[in-house]
Amino acid sequence: MTSRATRRPYGVKSAPYGFLLPAGVLFLLFFALPIGYALWLSLHKVEVEGLGLGRNARHEVWAGLSNYADALTDSELLHGALRILGYGAIVVPVMLGLALVFALMLDADRVRLTPVTRLAIFLPYAIPGVVAALLWGFLYLPDVSPFHFVLDRLGLPQPDLLDGGPLYLAMSNIAVWGGTGFNMIVIYTSLRAIPAEVYEAARLDGCSQLQIALRIKIPMVAPSLVLTAFFSIIATLQVFNEPTTLKPLTNALSTTWSPLMQVYQDAFVKGDIHSAAATAVIIAAVTLVLSFGFLRAANSRNRQEEAR
Template sequence: MATQTEHVAASPVPEAITSRAAKPRRTLSLAWIWPYLFILPFLLVFVTFFVAPFVYDIIQSFYAEKHAGGLGLSPPKVVWVGLDNYVQALHDPGLWDGFWRVFVFGIVQIPVMMVLALLIALLMDSVVIRFRSFFRLAAFVPYAVPGVVAAILWGFFYTPGISPISQAFRSAQLTPPDFLGPSTILWSIANISTWVYLGYNMLIFFAAMQAIPQELYEAARIDGLTEVGIARHIKIPMIFPAMRLGLLFSIIGSIQLFNEPRILENISGAINEHFTPNIFAYNIAYIQSNYYYGGAIAALIGFITFVFSFAFMTLTQGKKRG
């Protein structure tokens, strides 16, 4: 932001365009309107599909459908209930079950994926490994597979009759593992997320490593640092901002988990209607058409996602550049 102001101040540009403090003789010029025309399309979309849905969602969350008569024979009326929906949600074991599950998911899946991504990125950036571009492509290709298709694809790997893994176990006279049972299904989903997003994170780390000035390496080598030492003391600290970004997106993605469990629900009885918070919101708002309670749950999910993102960004602040 600072550089931008300097640019404007330094540029020999007619002031009516770049400066709000136009000289009096230019007050009739309409040039000031241009920047607003440039941002207008974005603002329209932003207000319509970001601000309005959030505001409307929160308004809805303060209402509920109530039957006037005790028997429920009279048509339901929509009445203001204040924070009742939120109180109900906070006492709803279904919602907390979902939050707890995505928390456990994130605590395990994110570190595993990030460590693997970092190791591959370090090897990709190392001068001693051959066929780097092939390995890099192989890691990145799963990211081209849409999440839903990835879930369907891995679903076949988890289905006993068709899975090549189960085939291998059977041919070795072993009992194939149950990928879809209550104790394993979460990790089967974690595997799908890891498979899709590992290469994406690897590429973020790799791109950040490529941006490290070569002079640092030369200095380190003259100081007698080994390749492993360079990785530990230069590369990992230098790519900290990139790791922070990758971690942030992974935390958000974990809390928002929806596609994979929604697809696997079809073949696994272990996925219930409150498996993840978003699955719960979908079932309340869409399947049960309870817009009001669903609105409160969606707002809570958004709020908790924000709290976790904000907490993460605050806790990792100031550690930039190691």
């Protein structure tokens, strides 16, 4: 007879699954099923018979990969992807560079009012992207912008930031202003986790603050830099709020300026949800490939440095 002390309580084996069940249900309902439904929509299309006025005149049929072929050969989608690459080439390096500089400055011993400064840098991240785009959009408008008023009083040229090449800088400024604080907090947290003994040993060896920052702090927060770059790349490829919000303020922005804007146009303006689903799947696949490639390159470089 098994003793009472060796008996396992009833339900102990199934308890972990019970705790995981709510998360699994939420993952299935709000992540897995929408992705599966988008894939299903992308493989179908709507056929219209006659004038399309009868009850059965419009019905879904199997389309295979034709929606993907149409999306990949669409010049508007290609131009939107090129615009996003140019936009990301400005946003990602500038935002991560400023976040690193601010984190290093806040981690310095001589900086005062660190909590207030940290909050001031992080605060723009708490402002919704649509609100931030509206605020900056009106600051860019020549008729209402205080910057243009000051430049006019000083007799200086007044550039139109919502037209031509400066448009990229104007939109990049919105993203950098809003995202630098979050990345700074991530890097700053990693800096605070570095043991104080490392800094003390470096000072005993005669290292200056600049040498400590370049040779100790930055290499030790490299994983945080990779993480923030990973998030920044994903956010850049999925930009939607800034161009959509600025669209009513300028004619330089088309309705398909970014790939996600084209997905919105196809789904809710043209009513072609199947083509929109195929474009969305392509954007997700490109984001996955680029993100995976970046992480793999970063990990390979770290392994090479460790091998040295």
